[in-house]
Structures are given as C-alpha cells and as structure tokens.
Amino acid sequence: MSTDVLVLTQPGDTHADAVTRRLVASGASVTTFDPAEFPSAATLSLHLSPAGAIRRTLLRGRDRVDLDRVDAVWFRRPQDPRPHDEITDPEVREYVEQECEAFAGALWDDLDALAVPGTRADIRLAGRKQTQLRLAGRLGFELPPTLLTTDPDEFLDFWDAHEGRVVTKPLQRSWLIRGDESYARMAESATTVDVASAESMRLCPLIVQAYVPKRVELRVTVVGTRVFAAEIHSQDSNHTRLDWRCYDPSTTRHGVHALPGDVMRRCVLLVAELGLRYGAIDLILTPDGRYVFLEVNPSGQWLWIEDATGLPISEAIADLLRSGADRHLPNPVSGALS
Structure with missing residues (x-):
C-alpha cells in the first residue's frame, strides 16, 4: 500500500x-x-x-x-x-x-x-519542562532535585542546601536572536557571581538543579515502541562535562548502550503518555549505576547519533510514517479464526 x-x-x-x-x-x-x-x-x-x-x-x-x-x-x-x-x-x-x-x-x-511526533497540541504540552519532570517522576524515573522559580530567596536556599553544587538552565529556549546576533544558553554551573546577582532572578524564571555526577550521558531516542540508546562520553572533556551539547563530535566518544528493561519501558511509556510517537530523552548514568532523567525533546535531533553508532533511527522514523497508510485497517482479533 x-x-x-x-x-x-x-x-x-x-x-x-x-x-x-x-x-x-x-x-x-x-x-x-x-x-x-x-x-x-x-x-x-x-x-x-x-x-x-x-x-x-x-x-x-x-x-x-x-x-x-x-x-x-x-x-x-x-x-x-x-x-x-x-x-x-x-x-x-x-x-x-x-x-x-x-x-x-x-x-x-x-x-x-x-x-x-504527535498533534501540535501534544507537542506544545510535551515541551513544558515541569510537565515532563512531573510525569517522569510519576513513572518511576529518578530526578535531580529541581527548582523552577523567580524568587531569589528560594534560589539562595537551594544553593545552600546543595552546598553550591547546582546547575542552571533555561526553561524553554536555549537561544536568543537579536538582529544579526545570536546567543546560546546551555546548562551552566551556578557560581558566586550568580549568588551575588540573585535579585535578577525576579526578571525571568530559571531551572535550577542539583548537580548529578555522570559516568556517561545517554540520548535515548524513542520511535513508536522502538528504543535506541546511545552513550555520550561527555566526561572525557571539560568542554562537555556539564552539557554534552557543547561537544566536539571529532573527540567525544559515542557508543550503543544497553538499557535495563525497566528503564526502556519507562522511556516508551513516558513518550506515549505525553501523546507522542517520537521523543529524544536525555538521561544521566551515574558512577554508581543510577539512571537519572533530565528531559525529553519532541523534535530532538538524531543524525549525529546515527552516524556515530549505526543505530537505524532514520529508517525507524520512515517506518513509523509509512504506518500511517494502515491507520484505518481493523485490528486483528485474536481467536477470530479457528
């Protein structure tokens, strides 16, 4: 067909x-x-x-x-x-x-x-970081201690509680374009400069999370019910230690990762519960073997993972799109023929 x-x-x-x-x-x-x-x-x-x-x-x-x-x-x-x-x-x-x-x-x-990856309404809802985190926690993922706020006192209390080992990142967009200039804002370690200028947090909300030690970072691409997990060895370089998106593809090692069955099931369920058929999930594998959820991107990139690991993600997406031709076919009923 x-x-x-x-x-x-x-x-x-x-x-x-x-x-x-x-x-x-x-x-x-x-x-x-x-x-x-x-x-x-x-x-x-x-x-x-x-x-x-x-x-x-x-x-x-x-x-x-x-x-x-x-x-x-x-x-x-x-x-x-x-x-x-x-x-x-x-x-x-x-x-x-x-x-x-x-x-x-x-x-x-x-x-x-x-x-x-889903309807436009579902894509918009799935892009909300607080929605993702709340659902991931409900499904059994471990989360980093997280604060979303515009309250400087809340930020300072969080800083103290985690002894300054905290990371900040944007809530929605990691870039800003002003005329001919563009700016990128990835995950960054909070510093004493941020503490000194905490009052500026009243101007715009921010995500603050406790730093999670990493063995490797994982990009888990879910296509329908198929799961493709890749390791990103971000800890090999100081440039990528906090955020693998600062990586140099020529020096950052990648590899296929075998997810435990329960983590794989949670990834599929997370994407499905968000109303999606595709999602690019970022996880941390800690030195002591824990899988920690960071976020899911309904339109996340995958080609560099495919090129580095050979995982057939593009073909899986093509298969998913081709399945649209079968969307009105009746589901086979088990035992209907005997």
Whole structure:
C-alpha cells in the first residue's frame, strides 16, 4: 500500500532529508513544505459542501497537493506563516500572521492523518519542562532535585542546601536572536557571581538543579515502541562535562548502550503518555549505576547519533510514517479464526 506523507519543516533540514530519501525509495509519495511559504509563495484552500464534505488543497507553483490523501503528517520543524513582504505596517503584519496561523494551524490539526511526533497540541504540552519532570517522576524515573522559580530567596536556599553544587538552565529556549546576533544558553554551573546577582532572578524564571555526577550521558531516542540508546562520553572533556551539547563530535566518544528493561519501558511509556510517537530523552548514568532523567525533546535531533553508532533511527522514523497508510485497517482479533 502506497503512503502519502506530508513533511512540515524549514529549508536545510538534513534530518528530514535523511528520512524522506528512505520514504521515496520505498515508493511513498512525499511532500515537503515550509509553512513560512504561506501565503506569499503558496496557497491553502478548504471547501465544505452543504452536507459537510471537506476538500483541502495546497498549491505551490504548479504543484497541487490533495491534503485529504495524506496518510501521515510529520511536524518536524515547521515555521510560522509569513506575510507578503509588501505588507510593511507592523500591526497589519501581526494581524495577517495571526489570521494565517489560525487557518493553516487548524487545517494541519484537522487532517485525518497519523501525526508525528504527535498533534501540535501534544507537542506544545510535551515541551513544558515541569510537565515532563512531573510525569517522569510519576513513572518511576529518578530526578535531580529541581527548582523552577523567580524568587531569589528560594534560589539562595537551594544553593545552600546543595552546598553550591547546582546547575542552571533555561526553561524553554536555549537561544536568543537579536538582529544579526545570536546567543546560546546551555546548562551552566551556578557560581558566586550568580549568588551575588540573585535579585535578577525576579526578571525571568530559571531551572535550577542539583548537580548529578555522570559516568556517561545517554540520548535515548524513542520511535513508536522502538528504543535506541546511545552513550555520550561527555566526561572525557571539560568542554562537555556539564552539557554534552557543547561537544566536539571529532573527540567525544559515542557508543550503543544497553538499557535495563525497566528503564526502556519507562522511556516508551513516558513518550506515549505525553501523546507522542517520537521523543529524544536525555538521561544521566551515574558512577554508581543510577539512571537519572533530565528531559525529553519532541523534535530532538538524531543524525549525529546515527552516524556515530549505526543505530537505524532514520529508517525507524520512515517506518513509523509509512504506518500511517494502515491507520484505518481493523485490528486483528485474536481467536477470530479457528
């Protein structure tokens, strides 16, 4: 059975490219679309008959896509709709952006298709750090002692309780773009400078966690019910000791990791309970063998893990998207035939 897949992402997404190549090679029909092309370079239309029959189309140049044929929609890294450049008034642009998002967003949400990693609503909810941590703890994961606050006194009490061995990190976004300049904020050790300037915490919330000693860090990629665990030997370098995202891929060792069965089951359950079919989970394996949960990213990257370890993550995602063609097939009933 042929599968029609809609991939919503921005240009230059090599992760999406790796999956779409596999989909096309297997005979699937793939449309890759950046929602920022709408409405300036593409049109969307929705028709409703008096009886409620619906017809939805995407037109980009001469290419017309029947959106009602889509079996799976992959919300990979879509951008927001972008108004025509000829609309220069800031307030009018904001109005048009909101109208376009209201139309396009509802259209994507209402497609009768398998949503990967999940619906847009589930992706937004799953991205909330406090939601992730609370659910992970309920499922039996060990968590670092954690504080989310804008209260300087709470921060100072936490600092004292953990004798200054604490790490701070952003709540939602690890980057800021101002004009032509960009800034990145990863996990960082809190210092006496942070203590001295604790009053500034009133301006913006922050995550503060007790430092957890590491043997290795783990990136666990869950695709449906399949689990791919990789070790990141972040402790080999001072650059990556606190946050492996500061790593040098040429020097940081990676390897396949065999997760204990109970940890693997928790990873699958965590992703499923968040309403997702894909999730990239970060764990710490401590020197004494404990698995500590840090976070899950509904749109986390995986290609560098695949390249370093050979884990077939791209093929697993392609398999998941292809399964959208079977979403309406009846489930076999055990014992129905005898």
